[in-house]
Amino acid sequence: MTVNDYDKLQNFEVSPARYTAHNKGKFYIFWGGNRGSFTKSDIHFRGNDYDFTLENVAADDKPKGWHIDYINPARMTIPQTNLRIGYFITDKYNISIGLDHMKYVMRQNQVVDFKGHYPNEGSYNERPNNIANNEIQLTEDFLTFEHTDGLNYINTEISRVDDISKLFRINNTDKIQINITEGVGGGIIFPKTNTKLLNKERYDEFNVAGFGLSAKAGLNITFLKYFFVQAELKGGYINMNNIRTTDSRSDKASQDFFFLERVIAFGGIFRI
Numbered sequence: 001m002t003v004n005d006y007d008k009l010q011n012f013e014v015s016p017a018r019y020t021a022h023n024k025g026k027f028y029i030f031w032g033g034n035r036g037s038f039t040k041s042d043i044h045f046r047g048n049d050y051d052f053t054l055e056n057v058a059a060d061d062k063p064k065g066w067h068i069d070y071i072n073p074a075r076m077t078i079p080q081t082n083l084r085i086g087y088f089i090t091d092k093y094n095i096s097i098g099l100d101h102m103k104y105v106m107r108q109n110q111v112v113d114f115k116g117h118y119p120n121e122g123s124y125n126e127r128p129n130n131i132a133n134n135e136i137q138l139t140e141d142f143l144t145f146e147h148t149d150g151l152n153y154i155n156t157e158i159s160r161v162d163d164i165s166k167l168f169r170i171n172n173t174d175k176i177q178i179n180i181t182e183g184v185g186g187g188i189i190f191p192k193t194n195t196k197l198l199n200k201e202r203y204d205e206f207n208v209a210g211f212g213l214s215a216k217a218g219l220n221i222t223f224l225k226y227f228f229v230q231a232e233l234k235g236g237y238i239n240m241n242n243i244r245t246t247d248s249r250s251d252k253a254s255q256d257f258f259f260l261e262r263v264i265a266f267g268g269i270f271r272i
Contacts, residue, residue, distance in 0.1 A: 017240030018180075019225045020173040023088040025271055028096075030230060032265025034080045036061040036102045036151075041257035043106075043145070045118075045197065048250050052116025054136070054143075057255075062103040062148055080150070082263050084157075085158075089263065092160050100153040100261065104191075106145040111137050118198060142198070145253075147191040153212045153238070161220065179220040181230070186213045189240050196252070200246040210240035210256075218263075226270055232263040 002151050026211045040056040064079040080103050086096030114136040120125070124142035131137060161181045165173050214236030222228040240257040 007181060007233075018172070018174045020163075020177045020222065022065075023091045023094070023269075026088045027272060028094070028228075028267055028269040029085045029088070029115070030082070030086075030228070030265040030267025032082045032230070032263055032267075034082055034102060034261045035063055036080065036098065036104070036262075037260045039258045041255045043255045045116075045245065045251075045253045045254055047246070047248065047252070049090045050116070050198070051120035052073050052114060054138070055113040055115070057112055057138075058107045058110055059104050059146075062105050062146075069226055082265055084212075084265070084267075086157075086159070092162065094159050094161065096157050096159065098155060098157065100107040100155065101102075102259070102261065104147040104151040104155065105148075106138065106143075109139060110143065111135050112168045119172070121167060124198070127239045140196070144194070146195075147193050147203075149192040151193070151235075151238075152190040152206075152262075153214070154190055155185045155212060155214065157183045157185030157214075157216075159183030159216075174225050175223075177222040177224065180218070181220055181232075182215075182217045184213075186211065188212070189238055190262060191240070193243055193245065195243075195245040197245050197251070200251065201247070203243070203244045203247050203251075207242070207244045209243045210238065212236055212238045222269065223270075226268050228267055228269060230247060230263075230265045231265065232265070234261040234263060235259065 012208050038059050040058050042053055042055050044053045081101045084096050084098030087096045088094040104125050111131055113134055125139045126136050126142040161179050163179050189212050191209050192206045208213050214234055216232050216234035218230055218232035220228055220230045237258055243253040245246040245251045245253050
């Protein structure tokens with residue numbers, strides 16, 4: 001080795017790896033909001049003196065819009081929100097647990113197909129003259145049905161994250177990094193269902209009602225190494241066979257449907 005070669009080695013500096021180059025061992029947390037859509041579903045109501053099914057019932061979410069309630073700790077469950085905490089087990093894969101706080105509201109006064117029986121039929125303004133014998137109108141006197149505090153999907157996910165910053169000619173990912181993410185998950189449905197059925201006393205407590213399965217894809221933009229905004233499309237299947245509807249334990253409902261969430265969340269990623 002010549003003296004010149006030795007001098008070159010002495011002056012050579014190894015650049016440290018960027019913080020965003022590796023994810024293994026990092027934690028992340030995010031909080032955001034969602035809009036939800038639901039397929040029509042058959043809802044089966046059963047109790048000591050009734051057993052009937054409403055077919056192809058339509059429902060909507062209940063958005064609040066961007067509001068101070070999203071960051072007010074005492075009112076965070078009023079909007080439709082998403083909370084997730086995760087840990088990277090490798091540079092690309094992470095596991096997480098989260099709450100998707102959706103809201104589901106049956107459309108009032110819609111006319112649906114009906115089969116079964118219940119007491120005092122025709123006394124709830126549910127059978128106007130212009131509908132068929134196998135149809136029923138969902139008036140407020142007959143039924144209001146919503147999971148608004150909420151349709152709570154408590155789930156675990158395994159997700160993959162890939163850095164696509166080079167596609168946008170971004171070299172310093174510690175300033176800005178663009179990632180795509182996709183994942184699958186499953187968990188329980190823990191709703192607080194608000195139902196008024198046949199003038200019975202309503203039940204308004206949290207209850208394990210069933211299970212959910214889901215898959216998602218999203219875009220993540222990380223700023224200054226530690227902060228990010230993430231947009232997701234998340235779809236899945238919900239099956240609830242143990243919905244509490246009134247104060248009586250013998251009164252229950254069941255339904256299953258598919259859902260689609262559009263989520264925007266803000267979060268941080270860090271090592272402890």
